[in-house]
Amino acid sequence: MNTFLVGLLTLCILATFVTCDPHAAPHKSIYNRKTKLVEKAAGTPRGECPNDQYTGSGMVTSPNFPSNYGNGDSCAYFLTAPDGYVIQIQFLTFTTEACCDFLYIYDGPSPIISPLLVRLAGSNLAKTVYSSSTRWMSMQFTSDQTNNMQGFQANFSSVDTANPCNRDVVIAIDGHSTLGTEANYHKQIAFAANTLVTNWTVGSTGIQVGPVLYFTDESEEFNLDDAQSVTDLQNIFNGFRQHPIAGQDLDSMEVAFSLVTGVVDTDFPFKQGWRTGIQRVLVMFLSFPPNDDADLQAAKVHTDKIISQGAIIVLVGLNSNVNITQMIPLSSGPNYVLGVNDVSQLNAAFAMSISSALCQLPASTP
Ligand SMILES: *[C@@H]1O[C@H](CO)[C@@H](O)[C@H](O)[C@H]1NC(C)=O
Ligand SMILES: *[C@@H]1O[C@H](CO)[C@@H](O)[C@H](O)[C@H]1NC(C)=O
Ligand SMILES: *[C@@H]1O[C@H](CO)[C@@H](O)[C@H](O)[C@H]1NC(C)=O
Numbered sequence: 001m002n003t004f005l006v007g008l009l010t011l012c013i014l015a016t017f018v019t020c021d022p023h024a025a026p027h028k029s030i031y032n033r034k035t036k037l038v039e040k041a042a043g044t045p046r047g048e049c050p051n052d053q054y055t056g057s058g059m060v061t062s063p064n065f066p067s068n069y070g071n072g073d074s075c076a077y078f079l080t081a082p083d084g085y086v087i088q089i090q091f092l093t094f095t096t097e098a099c100c101d102f103l104y105i106y107d108g109p110s111p112i113i114s115p116l117l118v119r120l121a122g123s124n125l126a127k128t129v130y131s132s133s134t135r136w137m138s139m140q141f142t143s144d145q146t147n148n149m150q151g152f153q154a155n156f157s158s159v160d161t162a163n164p165c166n167r168d169v170v171i172a173i174d175g176h177s178t179l180g181t182e183a184n185y186h187k188q189i190a191f192a193a194n195t196l197v198t199n200w201t202v203g204s205t206g207i208q209v210g211p212v213l214y215f216t217d218e219s220e221e222f223n224l225d226d227a228q229s230v231t232d233l234q235n236i237f238n239g240f241r242q243h244p245i246a247g248q249d250l251d252s253m254e255v256a257f258s259l260v261t262g263v264v265d266t267d268f269p270f271k272q273g274w275r276t277g278i279q280r281v282l283v284m285f286l287s288f289p290p291n292d293d294a295d296l297q298a299a300k301v302h303t304d305k306i307i308s309q310g311a312i313i314v315l316v317g318l319n320s321n322v323n324i325t326q327m328i329p330l331s332s333g334p335n336y337v338l339g340v341n342d343v344s345q346l347n348a349a350f351a352m353s354i355s356s357a358l359c360q361l362p363a364s365t366p
Contacts, residue, residue, distance in 0.1 A: 049075035056158050062141055062151025069143055069151040076111055077139040081158035083275040085166060086205065087137040089156040090129045096151060098122035100144040103152060109136035134205060162206035163199055165359035168224050168274050169207060169281045172260045175215030177245045178288035178321055184343045185245045188285060188318060191346040193237035196354060203228045210271055212263055213240045215248040219259045224273030253290040254298035260284050261302040264311050280311040281358045287318040303330040312336065314357045318343050332362045
Protein backbone atom coordinates (compact mmCIF):
# COMPACT_ATOMS: atom_id res chain seq x y z
CA MET A 1 0.00 0.00 0.00
CA ASN A 2 2.74 2.40 0.96
CA THR A 3 4.69 1.81 -2.23
CA PHE A 4 1.59 2.33 -4.28
CA LEU A 5 0.59 5.56 -2.56
CA VAL A 6 4.14 6.88 -2.70
CA GLY A 7 4.12 6.02 -6.39
CA LEU A 8 0.95 8.01 -6.96
CA LEU A 9 2.23 10.90 -4.94
CA THR A 10 5.50 10.94 -6.84
CA LEU A 11 3.58 10.90 -10.07
CA CYS A 12 1.55 13.88 -8.93
CA ILE A 13 4.66 15.78 -7.95
CA LEU A 14 6.68 14.93 -11.05
CA ALA A 15 3.88 15.51 -13.47
CA THR A 16 3.13 19.02 -12.28
CA PHE A 17 1.25 19.68 -15.51
CA VAL A 18 -1.20 17.00 -14.44
CA THR A 19 -3.83 18.04 -11.93
CA CYS A 20 -4.25 15.72 -9.00
CA ASP A 21 -7.22 17.65 -7.76
CA PRO A 22 -9.83 14.96 -6.91
CA HIS A 23 -12.55 17.40 -7.97
CA ALA A 24 -11.14 17.79 -11.46
CA ALA A 25 -13.28 16.68 -14.38
CA PRO A 26 -13.63 12.88 -14.32
CA HIS A 27 -12.05 12.24 -17.70
CA LYS A 28 -8.59 10.71 -17.44
CA SER A 29 -7.42 9.33 -14.14
CA ILE A 30 -4.14 8.96 -12.41
CA TYR A 31 -4.14 5.36 -13.52
CA ASN A 32 -4.40 6.25 -17.17
CA ARG A 33 -1.65 8.78 -16.82
CA LYS A 34 0.62 6.32 -15.14
CA THR A 35 0.06 3.86 -17.94
CA LYS A 36 0.80 6.41 -20.59
CA LEU A 37 3.94 7.72 -18.94
CA VAL A 38 5.39 4.23 -18.59
CA GLU A 39 4.33 3.38 -22.12
CA LYS A 40 6.30 6.28 -23.48
CA ALA A 41 9.33 5.40 -21.47
CA ALA A 42 9.38 1.69 -22.21
CA GLY A 43 7.93 1.77 -25.70
CA THR A 44 5.86 -1.37 -25.02
CA PRO A 45 2.47 -1.82 -26.67
CA ARG A 46 0.24 -1.21 -23.69
CA GLY A 47 -3.48 -0.88 -23.87
CA GLU A 48 -5.21 2.38 -23.10
CA CYS A 49 -7.02 2.07 -19.77
CA PRO A 50 -10.69 3.02 -19.97
CA ASN A 51 -12.06 5.48 -17.41
CA ASP A 52 -11.63 4.26 -13.90
CA GLN A 53 -14.67 5.82 -12.17
CA TYR A 54 -18.14 4.35 -12.62
CA THR A 55 -21.40 5.06 -10.83
CA GLY A 56 -24.92 3.66 -10.93
CA SER A 57 -25.04 1.27 -13.83
CA GLY A 58 -23.25 0.81 -17.13
CA MET A 59 -20.56 -1.10 -18.92
CA VAL A 60 -16.90 -1.77 -18.22
CA THR A 61 -14.36 -3.21 -20.63
CA SER A 62 -10.74 -4.26 -20.75
CA PRO A 63 -8.24 -1.89 -22.41
CA ASN A 64 -8.74 -1.45 -26.21
CA PHE A 65 -11.95 -3.53 -26.19
CA PRO A 66 -13.25 -4.93 -28.58
CA SER A 67 -9.66 -5.15 -29.83
CA ASN A 68 -7.15 -7.11 -27.79
CA TYR A 69 -5.75 -5.66 -24.63
CA GLY A 70 -2.04 -4.84 -24.56
CA ASN A 71 1.01 -6.30 -22.92
CA GLY A 72 1.80 -5.28 -19.38
CA ASP A 73 -1.54 -3.55 -18.87
CA SER A 74 -2.56 -2.43 -15.42
CA CYS A 75 -5.95 -0.78 -15.11
CA ALA A 76 -8.12 -0.08 -12.09
CA TYR A 77 -11.91 0.30 -12.03
CA PHE A 78 -13.93 1.86 -9.22
CA LEU A 79 -17.67 1.22 -9.19
CA THR A 80 -19.96 3.06 -6.81
CA ALA A 81 -23.65 2.45 -6.15
CA PRO A 82 -25.96 4.91 -4.39
CA ASP A 83 -25.91 4.71 -0.63
CA GLY A 84 -27.59 1.53 0.58
CA TYR A 85 -27.40 -0.21 -2.79
CA VAL A 86 -24.81 -2.78 -3.86
CA ILE A 87 -22.97 -3.27 -7.15
CA GLN A 88 -23.69 -6.34 -9.23
CA ILE A 89 -21.58 -7.12 -12.26
CA GLN A 90 -22.06 -9.68 -14.98
CA PHE A 91 -19.63 -10.57 -17.79
CA LEU A 92 -21.02 -10.65 -21.30
CA THR A 93 -17.69 -11.80 -22.65
CA PHE A 94 -14.43 -12.80 -20.99
CA THR A 95 -11.26 -14.15 -22.62
CA THR A 96 -7.81 -13.75 -21.17
CA GLU A 97 -4.62 -15.80 -21.16
CA ALA A 98 -5.50 -18.32 -18.46
CA CYS A 99 -2.06 -18.47 -16.91
CA CYS A 100 -1.18 -14.86 -16.74
CA ASP A 101 -3.75 -12.16 -17.47
CA PHE A 102 -6.06 -11.52 -14.55
CA LEU A 103 -9.02 -9.51 -13.51
CA TYR A 104 -9.23 -9.14 -9.72
CA ILE A 105 -12.59 -8.11 -8.27
CA TYR A 106 -12.62 -6.62 -4.77
CA ASP A 107 -15.50 -6.34 -2.36
CA GLY A 108 -14.93 -2.71 -1.48
CA PRO A 109 -13.63 0.66 -2.64
CA SER A 110 -9.97 -0.19 -3.13
CA PRO A 111 -7.95 -2.91 -4.91
CA ILE A 112 -5.28 -2.27 -2.30
CA ILE A 113 -7.17 -2.66 0.95
CA SER A 114 -10.50 -4.33 0.13
CA PRO A 115 -10.99 -8.11 0.34
CA LEU A 116 -10.62 -10.04 -2.91
CA LEU A 117 -13.96 -11.35 -4.15
CA VAL A 118 -12.65 -13.35 -7.10
CA ARG A 119 -9.72 -13.60 -9.50
CA LEU A 120 -10.80 -14.28 -13.08
CA ALA A 121 -8.72 -15.59 -15.98
CA GLY A 122 -9.21 -17.79 -19.04
CA SER A 123 -12.47 -18.08 -20.93
CA ASN A 124 -15.86 -19.76 -20.96
CA LEU A 125 -16.81 -18.24 -17.66
CA ALA A 126 -20.29 -18.97 -16.46
CA LYS A 127 -22.52 -15.90 -16.54
CA THR A 128 -22.08 -15.54 -12.81
CA VAL A 129 -23.26 -12.33 -11.20
CA TYR A 130 -20.71 -10.99 -8.74
CA SER A 131 -22.05 -8.79 -6.01
CA SER A 132 -20.40 -6.43 -3.54
CA SER A 133 -21.61 -6.40 0.04
CA THR A 134 -21.47 -2.60 0.27
CA ARG A 135 -21.97 0.21 -2.22
CA TRP A 136 -18.42 -0.13 -3.52
CA MET A 137 -16.71 -2.57 -5.83
CA SER A 138 -13.26 -2.18 -7.35
CA MET A 139 -11.33 -4.16 -9.93
CA GLN A 140 -7.77 -4.41 -11.21
CA PHE A 141 -6.85 -5.84 -14.60
CA THR A 142 -3.28 -6.93 -15.26
CA SER A 143 -1.73 -8.58 -18.30
CA ASP A 144 1.76 -9.97 -18.71
CA GLN A 145 4.21 -9.28 -21.53
CA THR A 146 2.94 -11.91 -24.01
CA ASN A 147 -0.25 -13.28 -25.58
CA ASN A 148 -2.96 -10.68 -25.47
CA MET A 149 -6.59 -11.54 -26.09
CA GLN A 150 -9.86 -9.70 -26.40
CA GLY A 151 -10.42 -9.35 -22.67
CA PHE A 152 -13.79 -8.60 -21.21
CA GLN A 153 -16.97 -6.62 -21.37
CA ALA A 154 -19.30 -6.56 -18.39
CA ASN A 155 -22.42 -4.71 -17.39
CA PHE A 156 -22.99 -3.60 -13.85
CA SER A 157 -25.91 -2.14 -11.96
CA SER A 158 -26.76 -0.73 -8.58
CA VAL A 159 -29.16 -3.11 -6.96
CA ASP A 160 -31.59 -2.74 -4.11
CA THR A 161 -31.21 -5.99 -2.23
CA ALA A 162 -33.26 -4.88 0.74
CA ASN A 163 -36.62 -6.34 1.64
CA PRO A 164 -39.13 -4.79 1.18
CA CYS A 165 -37.03 -2.00 -0.41
CA ASN A 166 -34.22 0.36 0.32
CA ARG A 167 -35.70 3.26 2.30
CA ASP A 168 -35.11 5.42 5.34
CA VAL A 169 -38.33 4.97 7.28
CA VAL A 170 -39.71 6.63 10.36
CA ILE A 171 -42.39 4.47 11.98
CA ALA A 172 -44.50 6.55 14.33
CA ILE A 173 -46.34 4.61 17.04
CA ASP A 174 -49.45 6.25 18.42
CA GLY A 175 -49.47 6.65 22.22
CA HIS A 176 -52.80 8.44 22.60
CA SER A 177 -55.72 7.37 24.78
CA THR A 178 -57.84 7.38 21.61
CA LEU A 179 -56.66 3.77 21.19
CA GLY A 180 -59.18 2.92 23.89
CA THR A 181 -57.31 0.44 26.06
CA GLU A 182 -53.75 -0.38 27.07
CA ALA A 183 -54.31 -3.78 25.44
CA ASN A 184 -54.99 -2.05 22.13
CA TYR A 185 -51.80 -0.05 22.52
CA HIS A 186 -49.84 -3.25 23.09
CA LYS A 187 -51.44 -4.88 20.04
CA GLN A 188 -50.19 -2.00 17.93
CA ILE A 189 -46.66 -2.52 19.26
CA ALA A 190 -46.82 -6.28 18.84
CA PHE A 191 -47.87 -5.73 15.22
CA ALA A 192 -44.98 -3.37 14.52
CA ALA A 193 -42.39 -5.55 16.26
CA ASN A 194 -43.55 -9.07 15.47
CA THR A 195 -45.35 -8.81 12.15
CA LEU A 196 -44.50 -5.67 10.19
CA VAL A 197 -40.71 -5.68 10.38
CA THR A 198 -39.88 -9.35 10.91
CA ASN A 199 -39.09 -9.88 7.20
CA TRP A 200 -37.28 -6.64 6.67
CA THR A 201 -33.60 -6.32 5.82
CA VAL A 202 -32.74 -3.90 8.59
CA GLY A 203 -29.44 -2.03 8.62
CA SER A 204 -27.24 0.43 6.80
CA THR A 205 -27.27 -1.49 3.51
CA GLY A 206 -30.96 -2.26 3.75
CA ILE A 207 -34.03 -0.57 5.09
CA GLN A 208 -33.30 1.79 7.97
CA VAL A 209 -35.98 2.38 10.55
CA GLY A 210 -36.17 5.13 13.14
CA PRO A 211 -39.03 4.38 15.54
CA VAL A 212 -40.93 7.23 17.15
CA LEU A 213 -43.55 7.14 19.89
CA TYR A 214 -45.80 10.19 19.94
CA PHE A 215 -48.45 11.22 22.46
CA THR A 216 -50.21 14.45 23.57
CA ASP A 217 -47.47 16.99 23.00
CA GLU A 218 -44.35 14.84 23.28
CA SER A 219 -42.46 12.24 21.36
CA GLU A 220 -39.74 9.72 21.98
CA GLU A 221 -37.41 9.22 19.06
CA PHE A 222 -34.72 6.89 17.83
CA ASN A 223 -32.19 7.57 15.10
CA LEU A 224 -32.28 5.77 11.79
CA ASP A 225 -29.02 3.99 12.51
CA ASP A 226 -29.91 2.91 16.05
CA ALA A 227 -31.29 -0.43 14.88
CA GLN A 228 -28.84 -2.57 12.91
CA SER A 229 -31.01 -5.68 12.91
CA VAL A 230 -34.61 -6.79 13.25
CA THR A 231 -33.89 -7.73 16.85
CA ASP A 232 -32.59 -4.23 17.65
CA LEU A 233 -35.73 -2.81 16.13
CA GLN A 234 -38.00 -5.17 18.04
CA ASN A 235 -36.26 -4.19 21.28
CA ILE A 236 -36.89 -0.51 20.57
CA PHE A 237 -40.58 -1.07 19.80
CA ASN A 238 -40.98 -3.26 22.87
CA GLY A 239 -39.40 -0.53 24.98
CA PHE A 240 -42.39 1.65 24.07
CA ARG A 241 -44.63 -0.75 26.02
CA GLN A 242 -43.64 1.00 29.23
CA HIS A 243 -45.57 4.09 28.22
CA PRO A 244 -49.19 4.07 29.50
CA ILE A 245 -51.76 5.67 27.19
CA ALA A 246 -54.06 6.55 30.09
CA GLY A 247 -54.27 10.33 30.35
CA GLN A 248 -52.54 10.86 26.98
CA ASP A 249 -55.47 12.69 25.46
CA LEU A 250 -55.25 14.15 22.00
CA ASP A 251 -54.45 17.84 21.96
CA SER A 252 -55.10 18.30 18.25
CA MET A 253 -54.29 16.58 15.01
CA GLU A 254 -52.17 19.61 14.24
CA VAL A 255 -49.96 19.03 17.30
CA ALA A 256 -49.70 15.30 16.60
CA PHE A 257 -48.70 15.79 12.96
CA SER A 258 -46.37 18.63 13.83
CA LEU A 259 -44.48 16.33 16.24
CA VAL A 260 -44.21 13.48 13.80
CA THR A 261 -43.48 15.36 10.57
CA GLY A 262 -40.86 17.39 12.45
CA VAL A 263 -38.82 14.21 12.71
CA VAL A 264 -38.67 13.86 8.92
CA ASP A 265 -38.43 17.58 8.12
CA THR A 266 -35.03 18.37 6.58
CA ASP A 267 -35.16 21.85 8.16
CA PHE A 268 -34.84 20.24 11.60
CA PRO A 269 -32.18 17.56 11.20
CA PHE A 270 -32.15 16.47 14.81
CA LYS A 271 -32.70 12.86 13.96
CA GLN A 272 -29.53 11.14 12.77
CA GLY A 273 -28.69 8.44 10.28
CA TRP A 274 -30.47 9.67 7.15
CA ARG A 275 -28.65 8.44 4.07
CA THR A 276 -28.01 10.53 0.98
CA GLY A 277 -30.04 9.59 -2.05
CA ILE A 278 -32.38 7.23 -0.19
CA GLN A 279 -36.12 7.88 -0.23
CA ARG A 280 -37.44 9.15 3.11
CA VAL A 281 -40.70 7.63 4.26
CA LEU A 282 -42.95 8.36 7.20
CA VAL A 283 -45.26 5.55 8.26
CA MET A 284 -47.59 7.04 10.85
CA PHE A 285 -50.01 4.97 12.90
CA LEU A 286 -52.97 6.92 14.21
CA SER A 287 -56.17 6.36 16.17
CA PHE A 288 -57.87 9.75 16.23
CA PRO A 289 -59.88 12.12 14.06
CA PRO A 290 -59.19 15.83 13.67
CA ASN A 291 -60.99 18.10 16.15
CA ASP A 292 -62.58 19.96 13.27
CA ASP A 293 -61.87 20.95 9.70
CA ALA A 294 -59.55 23.78 10.72
CA ASP A 295 -57.50 21.26 12.71
CA LEU A 296 -57.31 18.98 9.67
CA GLN A 297 -56.14 21.85 7.48
CA ALA A 298 -53.55 22.88 10.08
CA ALA A 299 -52.21 19.31 10.16
CA LYS A 300 -52.05 19.32 6.36
CA VAL A 301 -49.66 22.28 6.42
CA HIS A 302 -47.13 20.00 8.17
CA THR A 303 -47.62 17.02 5.84
CA ASP A 304 -47.49 19.24 2.73
CA LYS A 305 -44.16 20.55 3.88
CA ILE A 306 -42.37 17.21 4.15
CA ILE A 307 -44.02 15.93 0.96
CA SER A 308 -42.66 19.00 -0.84
CA GLN A 309 -39.23 18.03 0.51
CA GLY A 310 -39.59 14.67 -1.25
CA ALA A 311 -40.76 12.48 1.63
CA ILE A 312 -43.49 9.87 1.28
CA ILE A 313 -46.23 9.70 3.90
CA VAL A 314 -48.07 6.46 4.60
CA LEU A 315 -50.92 6.75 7.11
CA VAL A 316 -52.18 3.71 8.97
CA GLY A 317 -55.55 4.06 10.68
CA LEU A 318 -55.83 1.83 13.74
CA ASN A 319 -59.56 2.06 14.42
CA SER A 320 -62.85 3.46 13.20
CA ASN A 321 -62.00 6.94 14.54
CA VAL A 322 -59.96 7.31 11.40
CA ASN A 323 -61.76 8.20 8.19
CA ILE A 324 -59.48 6.94 5.42
CA THR A 325 -60.95 9.23 2.76
CA GLN A 326 -60.53 12.24 4.97
CA MET A 327 -56.86 11.37 5.57
CA ILE A 328 -55.86 11.00 1.92
CA PRO A 329 -54.88 14.68 1.50
CA LEU A 330 -52.47 14.31 4.44
CA SER A 331 -50.73 11.36 2.77
CA SER A 332 -48.86 10.84 -0.50
CA GLY A 333 -52.10 9.76 -2.18
CA PRO A 334 -54.97 7.28 -2.14
CA ASN A 335 -52.58 4.29 -2.23
CA TYR A 336 -50.80 5.54 0.86
CA VAL A 337 -53.63 5.39 3.40
CA LEU A 338 -54.61 2.08 4.93
CA GLY A 339 -56.72 1.28 7.89
CA VAL A 340 -58.40 -1.32 10.06
CA ASN A 341 -61.58 -0.90 12.08
CA ASP A 342 -59.95 -2.42 15.12
CA VAL A 343 -56.34 -3.12 16.16
CA SER A 344 -57.22 -6.82 16.45
CA GLN A 345 -57.42 -6.85 12.65
CA LEU A 346 -53.72 -6.02 12.27
CA ASN A 347 -52.24 -9.10 10.58
CA ALA A 348 -49.57 -10.28 8.15
CA ALA A 349 -51.59 -9.43 5.03
CA PHE A 350 -52.07 -5.90 6.32
CA ALA A 351 -48.34 -5.71 7.07
CA MET A 352 -47.57 -6.61 3.48
CA SER A 353 -49.91 -3.83 2.28
CA ILE A 354 -47.99 -1.34 4.41
CA SER A 355 -44.69 -2.67 3.05
CA SER A 356 -45.82 -2.23 -0.54
CA ALA A 357 -47.24 1.22 0.18
CA LEU A 358 -43.97 2.46 1.61
CA CYS A 359 -42.03 1.04 -1.34
CA GLN A 360 -44.05 2.64 -4.11
CA LEU A 361 -42.73 5.93 -5.38
CA PRO A 362 -45.30 8.69 -5.92
CA ALA A 363 -46.17 9.41 -9.53
CA SER A 364 -44.83 12.95 -9.17
CA THR A 365 -41.32 11.74 -8.35
CA PRO A 366 -39.04 12.41 -11.31
C1 LIG B 1 -26.67 -7.15 -17.77
O1 LIG B 1 -27.47 -6.99 -18.92
C2 LIG B 1 -28.42 -8.04 -19.11
C3 LIG B 1 -29.08 -7.82 -20.45
O2 LIG B 1 -29.58 -6.53 -20.57
C4 LIG B 1 -29.41 -8.02 -17.96
O3 LIG B 1 -30.36 -9.04 -18.10
C5 LIG B 1 -28.66 -8.22 -16.67
O4 LIG B 1 -29.55 -8.10 -15.57
C6 LIG B 1 -27.56 -7.19 -16.52
N1 LIG B 1 -26.78 -7.54 -15.36
C7 LIG B 1 -26.34 -6.63 -14.51
C8 LIG B 1 -25.58 -7.15 -13.33
O5 LIG B 1 -26.51 -5.43 -14.65
C1 LIG C 1 -65.10 10.60 5.58
O1 LIG C 1 -64.51 11.75 4.98
C2 LIG C 1 -65.10 12.09 3.75
C3 LIG C 1 -64.27 13.22 3.17
O2 LIG C 1 -64.02 14.22 4.11
C4 LIG C 1 -66.57 12.45 3.95
O3 LIG C 1 -67.15 12.78 2.71
C5 LIG C 1 -67.27 11.27 4.56
O4 LIG C 1 -68.60 11.61 4.87
C6 LIG C 1 -66.58 10.81 5.83
N1 LIG C 1 -67.15 9.56 6.28
C7 LIG C 1 -67.64 9.42 7.50
C8 LIG C 1 -68.21 8.07 7.84
O5 LIG C 1 -67.60 10.32 8.34
C1 LIG D 1 -42.41 -12.74 4.99
O1 LIG D 1 -41.79 -13.34 3.86
C2 LIG D 1 -42.35 -14.57 3.47
C3 LIG D 1 -41.51 -15.12 2.35
O2 LIG D 1 -41.26 -14.14 1.37
C4 LIG D 1 -43.81 -14.38 3.10
O3 LIG D 1 -44.39 -15.60 2.75
C5 LIG D 1 -44.55 -13.77 4.29
O4 LIG D 1 -45.88 -13.52 3.96
C6 LIG D 1 -43.87 -12.49 4.71
N1 LIG D 1 -44.54 -11.96 5.87
C7 LIG D 1 -44.80 -10.65 6.00
C8 LIG D 1 -45.52 -10.26 7.23
O5 LIG D 1 -44.45 -9.82 5.20
